[in-house]
Amino acid sequence: MLNFSIMPIPYEDESPIGYTLRLAKANGFRYIHSMLDKTTIRRIVCNQASEKKFIDSKFSMLYTEKDSHVRNPLFRNNQTTTPKICLTCISKSMNIPNELQSPFTYLCNKHQQPLIETCAHCNENLTWELTLLDGHCTNSRCGLKLHQHLSIVYPELTTKENVSDCLLAGYIANNLKNYHLKQTKWASQPGQLKLINDGYQLLNNTVIAQQWIVTLLNTLPQNYPKSFSTILFKILAQNINNPHWPGIDKMKSALLKSSQSHSHHKSNLLTNAGIAVDILGIDLFSLGKLRDENFVTITSKSRLTNQTLVDVSTIVNKLTQLERSSQMLPLSEQRSKIAFYGIPPANIILAILKGELRAGYRASTDLISSILMDPNDLKDFSEKYFAAKLGNKITLEQAQEMTGLSTQVLENLKVSGRLKSPSWFRPGCRHFCVFEDIIKLRKSIHQNQLSLNF
Ligand SMILES: [Zn+2]
Numbered sequence: 392m393l394n395f396s397i398m399p400i401p402y403e404d405e406s407p408i409g410y411t412l413r414l415a416k417a418n419g420f421r422y423i424h425s426m427l428d429k430t431t432i433r434r435i436v437c438n439q440a441s442e443k444k445f446i447d448s449k450f451s452m453l454y455t456e457k458d459s460h461v462r463n464p465l466f467r468n469n470q471t472t473t474p475k476i477c478l479t480c481i482s483k484s485m486n487i488p489n490e491l492q493s494p495f496t497y498l499c500n501k502h503q504q505p506l507i508e509t510c511a512h513c514n515e516n517l518t519w520e521l522t523l524l525d526g527h528c529t530n531s532r533c534g535l536k537l538h539q540h541l542s543i544v545y546p547e548l549t550t551k552e553n554v555s556d557c558l559l560a561g562y563i564a565n566n567l568k569n570y571h572l573k574q575t576k577w578a579s580q581p582g583q584l585k586l587i588n589d590g591y592q593l594l595n596n597t598v599i600a601q602q603w604i605v606t607l608l609n610t611l612p613q614n615y616p617k618s619f620s621t622i623l624f625k626i627l628a629q630n631i632n633n634p635h636w637p638g639i640d641k642m643k644s645a646l647l648k649s650s651q652s653h654s655h656h657k658s659n660l661l662t663n664a665g666i667a668v669d670i671l672g673i674d675l676f677s678l679g680k681l682r683d684e685n686f687v688t689i690t691s692k693s694r695l696t697n698q699t700l701v702d703v704s705t706i707v708n709k710l711t712q713l714e715r716s717s718q719m720l721p722l723s724e725q726r727s728k729i730a731f732y733g734i735p736p737a738n739i740i741l742a743i744l745k746g747e748l749r750a751g752y753r754a755s756t757d758l759i760s761s762i763l764m765d766p767n768d769l770k771d772f773s774e775k776y777f778a779a780k781l782g783n784k785i786t787l788e789q790a791q792e793m794t795g796l797s798t799q800v801l802e803n804l805k806v807s808g809r810l811k812s813p814s815w816f817r818p819g820c821r822h823f824c825v826f827e828d829i830i831k832l833r834k835s836i837h838q839n840q841l842s843l844n845f
């Protein structure tokens with residue numbers, strides 16, 4: 392049982408951890424760990440009830456979430472776990488206001504002064520030690536007087552939503568090897584003020600925004616479609632609160648103009664399933680089918696969701712090995728045929744990867760324009776898919792697409808009995824033909840054996 396001879400009165404805006412530090416100091420402790428165990432300190436830092444009556448009773452009103460209207464995909468609770476302090480608050484009253492531990496606070500409201508989170512001498516992040524209250528570095532090997540060094544004062548950066556965007560942008564820009572976001576429970580990302588600063592530059596400075604896109608395009612090997620290299624841009628654009636940052640527009644136009652990357656290293660591409668389905672142009676169910684065939688790697692055993700981490704690099708590595716021929720055209724130029732036959736893109740990708748469908752590959756803007764295919768091969772594949780799906784019946788329009796004959800000619804062939812109606816035919820359903828008839832018809836057109844005289 393702890394007994395304190397001195398119990399300071401908490402300031403109205405004080406953080407529980409700030410008060411705990413003052414309490415320790417007032418009672419002659421040198422280290423906060425001599426007074427409380429690690430778990431308790433951690434709970435106080437996170438504004439959770441600590442089960443220590445002398446703290447909890449003073450701060451019961453503070454155990455609520457900060458800035459609950461703002462959501463950032465990096466963390467679930469808007470509570471920074473490392474110190475951010477205002478040197479004026481410290482020198483005037485040794486106060487560490489609760490508001491400063493919001494991840495979206497970078498200025499002291501009272502003094503309009505930038506906060507500090509690192510020591511300018513040793514570059515270490517500050518920790519919750521008693522020397523904070525004297526305005527000194529908490530690194531025991533340094534301990535020098537803290538002073539302002541990273542000055543971020545942006546008069547227009549006032550809303551929490553915008554600060555949240557900057558923090559996210561800064562995090563993504565500083566973690567170029569991560570093609571996914573992992574949400575932590577608390578805002579424990581180190582160097583948040585620096586991230587906000589970097590993110591602000593990226594979202595506001597169009598030159599930096601443009602350079603960033605060039606950097607992105609160089610992070611993946613050149614055999615990847617361009618859209619894969621821009622996953623980080625997608626993640627950023629999908630998760631920001633404010634879509635009107637000048638940098639975002641610049642990034643979009645830079646992406647349109649940019650050329651392919653020149654990097655040659657081998658790479659794994661681990662990203663969230665939600666992003667993977669977007670760049671592959673398929674749905675989540677089909678992603679599961681690709682997993683079943685070992686074309687994407689998913690380590691988690693639990694149900695596949697948009698957040699699940701998947702590695703899609705096997706697909707690109709396999710596609711790169713395909714041989715291409717001169718008759719092949721990008722699938723993107725054959726979109727109308729794919730749409731016409733209603734083939735899910737995942738079926739085409741699967742058939743190619745399994746070696747059932749001949750295709751080539753040349754890295755281009757996105758996957759569908761990087762896969763090349765002979766139009767005749769695609770036609771054969773489409774028709775087989777179609778026949779299997781429709782059970783041997785097709786419409787006159789589809790028969791027209793397959794044979795190149797006009798619907799009038801086809802109708803005449805039906806009237807003359809040379810094309811049958813499907814077995815389930817009922818009066819009024821004149822619109823359908825038997826699939827096999829159309830295949831035969833096409834063959835005879837190729838062999839010039841069809842007489843179209845009636
Ligand atoms: Zn202050």
Ligand SMILES: [Zn+2]
Nearest residue numbers: 510513528533
């Ligand atoms: Zn230091």
